[in-house]
Structures are given as C-alpha cells and as structure tokens.
Amino acid sequence: MSDNQEKDLVCPACGEIMKKVFIPDAGINIDICIDGCGGIFFDNREFNKFDEPNESVDEILRMVEGRTFKKVDESEQRKCPLCRIPMVKMGSGKGGVQIDVCNKCGAKFLDNGELLKIREGGEVDNTKTDELMNSLYKENLRNVLGENANKPIKSSPRRQFFEDLARKFF
Numbered sequence: 640m641s642d643n644q645e646k647d648l649v650c651p652a653c654g655e656i657m658k659k660v661f662i663p664d665a666g667i668n669i670d671i672c673i674d675g676c677g678g679i680f681f682d683n684r685e686f687n688k689f690d691e692p693n694e695s696v697d698e699i700l701r702m703v704e705g706r707t708f709k710k711v712d713e714s715e716q717r718k719c720p721l722c723r724i725p726m727v728k729m730g731s732g733k734g735g736v737q738i739d740v741c742n743k744c745g746a747k748f749l750d751n752g753e754l755l756k757i758r759e760g761g762e763v764d765n766t767k768t769d770e771l772m773n774s775l776y777k778e779n780l781r782n783v784l785g786e787n788a789n790k791p792i793k794s795s796p797r798r799q800f801f802e803d804l805a806r807k808f809f
C-alpha cells in the first residue's frame with residue numbers, strides 16, 4: 640500500500656484537499672479538487688484494481704455541477720503531492736491542452752481550464768480530446784498495447800469519460 644491509497648491528496652494548484660475517485664468503466668484513478676480549483680490529478684496506477692470508492696462519470700458530474708471553482712494561475716509551477724518535487728509542463732500550449740507531469744512517479748495534473756479548451760463553442764473538439772488522451776496516457780498505453788499505442792483510440796470508455804467531462808464539467 641502506498642501513501643496515496645490511504646491519504647487524501649492536497650491539490651498541487653490551490654492547496655485544498657482533493658476527493659479520491661475510481662472510475663471502473665474507464666479504468667481511471669483520479670483525485671478531483673471539488674472544493675477548490677476543479678483540477679484533476681491522475682496517479683499512475685490506473686491499470687490496478689483495488690478497493691477505492693467507485694464512482695461513475697455521472698456521479699462526478701453531479702458533484703461538480705453548478706460549482707464555481709477557484710481561479711488559479713495555470714502557468715505556475717506545481718509540485719507533485721506524492722513526491723513533493725516540481726512537475727513539468729507538457730503539451731503544446733497555444734490554445735492546445737497542457738498538463739503538469741511528475742517525472743518521478745508519472746502522476747499528472749489537469750487544470751479545469753484545460754477541459755474548457757476541449758469544449759469550445761459547446762462542441763467537444765476531437766483533436767483536443769485526442770491530444771489530452773495522448774498527453775495523459777501515452778506511456779501507459781505503450782506498455783499495454785505495444786506499437787498499437789500510437790493509433791488513436793476512438794471509442795474507448797476512457798475516451799468517452801473525457802468527452803463527457805469536457806462536455807458537462809461546467
């Protein structure tokens with residue numbers, strides 16, 4: 640058991656305690672900053688199964704629905720809440736999706752503003768959803784799928800999860 644499985648995490652962007660959730664359909668472990676900035680922290684254990692609170696996307700959306708999140712400076716350097724070392728910015732910037740990555744444990748942090756970029760003008764931008772999936776899961780996918788990892792996964796439950804989040808997060 641790592642620390643992360645027992646302890647609630649402190650949001651790397653705003654310092655609030657995050658809510659730990661596991662999405663069985665998408666096979667994703669996340670900590671969401673429900674009471675703070677709305678950021679999402681992805682630890683690196685998404686292919687493991689264990690006894691964490693199980694939630695559906697709908698339950699998450701119900702939790703965040705109607706909430707206004709704290710504004711945070713997305714250009715600020717974050718520290719990994721697990722390793723306490725600085726995270727590195729990844730992604731294209733310039734209107735593209737950008738995330739913070741911990742090079743030690745592989746954890747990633749997504750600002751809620753990044754989900755807004757995916758959903759522009761009410762529509763979910765498929766290119767940006769792909770970009771986000773790639774930034775978040777490329778190394779993991781490579782391990783699991785070998786060379787097929789570079790092919791876009793168009794209709795996986797995981798991708799659906801991100802589309803749903805982007806569509807309804809605010």
Ligand SMILES: [Zn+2]
Binds near residue numbers: 652672677678
């Ligand atoms: Zn936060």
Ligand SMILES: [Zn+2]
Binds near residue numbers: 742744745746
């Ligand atoms: Zn870390």
